[in-house]
Amino acid sequence: MKQPIILIISFFLLLFLSAKSQTEQANFRLQFVPMFGDSIATTNGIVSAGNNNYHLSKCRFYLSNFQFFDANQKLLSTESKAYLLDIEDLQSLHIITTKPKNATYITFGVGIDSITNVSGAMGGALDPTKGMYWSWQSGYINIKLEGNFSSPHIKKFEYHLGGYAGEHACYNTSAFIPISDTVNIGVSLSEFLNQAEAQETYKIMSPSATAAQLSKAFAALFQPLNL
């Protein structure tokens, strides 16, 4: 006799909760667009941006902890999910989720936070089979960018940026980005590569101070985009 009562109560509780959350939520579409100068970045062919020519062969990065804010930049909600974006998988650049109806700003983490990094095996986008986890040393690779500079000189680049501990932490939060029901967000890969090349860094494969500094630079390059 006791069990049906508990069941009925929990159904109404569920009903209440689902009704509550449904009235406040609205569908939300985010389109991420990796850019080279003024053009959309792809892994096909050589792209010019400013004085430099690039060929990109790989561009994958994690975004996580989407946070929604109202007009006064007061936090409304946090989505603790992580997304793996891959320039070669256009669907992965297109995130469909929900947001609180009155949300006017969004921020997101670029990379994987330190708590997640020390909490053991995860599934979905965070499954180590996705190729974004170091094996010889624990930690997610937040950003993988590989390719060649083809002018002014030919040089291979390979940036595997990650690290979660102390001053080598590579997790950063984006700036506040104004949103409506849909939003396009650009990230300038050419600007990032210019910064990396300016300090003659071509290869990063493990956590370091340089990796932390370049990760910060990468996170700062996410901006609303008018297509």
Next chain:
Amino acid sequence: MMKRLIMILGFGALLIAASHTWQSKPLKLIYPNSWPKPAYDTDRNPLTEAGVWLGRNLFYDPALSKDNTISCASCHLSFTAFTHVDHELSHGIDDRIGTRNSPVLINLAWNKSFMWDGAVNHLDMQALAPISHPNEMGSSITEVVEKLAPNPNYKTWCFQAFGDSNLTGEYMLKALAQFQLTLVSDNSKYDQMQRGEITFSAQETRGYDLFKAKCNSCHTEPLFTNGSFQNNGLSLDSLLSDSGRMMVTKNDADNRTFKVPTLRNIEFSKPYMHDGRFKSLSQVMNHYQSGIEASNTLAKELENSIALNENEKIDLVAFLMTLSDREFLFNPEFGYPSGK
């Protein structure tokens, strides 16, 4: 409104049905009351009979290596305290030799970091290192999951363990961790003495007193390690030139420091040290007595050599022998899985 209620009722019924279609017997990590709480959070990966069984099968499966020749058990044998006995440096596929002595797998639930240099921060993630290392299994988690996921046995075991027949990297790592968490050694002569079931001989008691005075600060009871990284004064092997924990932290203060290993079952886990340079416990005693090499990262406890006369060395070794746990070493539950 009615429609929504029906939907929710239906969803609730589905949930109840789903929770009844698969169920694995939960297991509890059993250990002495006097021990500290484990570092591993089993709430995130609850131990079950099916999870441990899946992990045990993975542990003994050579399919984890590129050419299907090497399993975890190749270098971590149960009856030698889960290490590669008689090999200073462990070898992997194509007889390639690594740079370090394979560590024992004992009481891992209490380890805060893994590998001699602590490069791995969680038991779940530890298996990634040997699977990927070119001198060990030379494969990758992606390749291993692709290879094992279609196998009907693994589909069944994975479903029994996690309610999902689709083996993923997450399930594989969690199952391997579950099996390794069960490798608890707590029934040595030392443990029996602590529980008041037996008494030490006069020699063992003398050895225990020496141990408490000279070794316990790093090899701290009851786990016989404090989990810290120390330079214990080994001379640098110029061929291996292993800087230990410094490779992970890039901090000079960690140069040539390695994780303090547990001394449990030390009788069975030779050779000793991160590079397996000592073949016997008497060589280890001699090192601490007269072989310590000074350097700026040397553990402060070892700045003065440990004074031991010949009789004391023998007493100390007699005590170390009380850390052997035959029930652990020959536990059939830890051996090659068969007949299920």
